[in-house]
Amino acid sequence: MSKRYINIRNLVISTLLLVSPTLAFAGGHITDEDKKEAIKCLGHYTAITFIPANEVEAIQIEYALASFKIVKAYLLNEKVKEDEINKGTIEELDKLIGQSFNDARNDECNSFIYNLIPGSKEQIEKLRGTLK
Numbered sequence: 148m149s150k151r152y153i154n155i156r157n158l159v160i161s162t163l164l165l166v167s168p169t170l171a172f173a174g175g176h177i178t179d180e181d182k183k184e185a186i187k188c189l190g191h192y193t194a195i196t197f198i199p200a201n202e203v204e205a206i207q208i209e210y211a212l213a214s215f216k217i218v219k220a221y222l223l224n225e226k227v228k229e230d231e232i233n234k235g236t237i238e239e240l241d242k243l244i245g246q247s248f249n250d251a252r253n254d255e256c257n258s259f260i261y262n263l264i265p266g267s268k269e270q271i272e273k274l275r276g277t278l279k
Contacts, residue, residue: 176225177222177225177227177263181263182222182225182227183235184259185218185221185222185259185260185263186222186227186231186232186235186236186239187235187239187256188214188218188256188259188260189215189218189219189222189232189235189236189239190235190236190237190238190239190240190242190243191211191239191243191249191252191253191256192211192212192214192215192218192256193211193215193236193239193240194239194240194243194244194246195207195208195211195248195253196208196211196212197240197244197245198246198247198248202247202248203248206275207248207253209275210271210275212275213270213271213272213274213275214256214257214260214271216274217260217264217267217270217271217274218260218264218267219232221263221264221267
């Protein structure tokens with residue numbers, strides 16, 4: 148990988164990971180299994196943003212960015228440490244970077260998130276519509 152690519156990648160990751168969540172969710176308790184899967188989905192959603200533009204539709208990137216924001220806000224609300232979220236997201240991203248869009252994995256993550264976070268489907272759709 149070129150240094151320029153790595154710098155751009157790190158900038159995008161940092162931006163995504165530092166975005167302060169603005170959505171509120173009802174508190175509760177998340178299981179370790181659900182937490183790990185949600186963090187893996189964050190890595191998946193982040194990886195979508197690195198797929199070349201000619202290989203992915205813009206709407207898929209919009210959904211990935213919106214999903215990332217909703218899921219991260221939820222995890223932080225559930226008292227998952229930001230360092231744990233960031234580390235797990237980057238670990239998953241490193242496994243997926245350079246791969247093409249995976250419809251099956253995207254559907255798995257979307258279904259999982261919709262079931263884990265009440266109202267997330269609507270929140271993601273609403274947020275996606277605001278991204279430009």
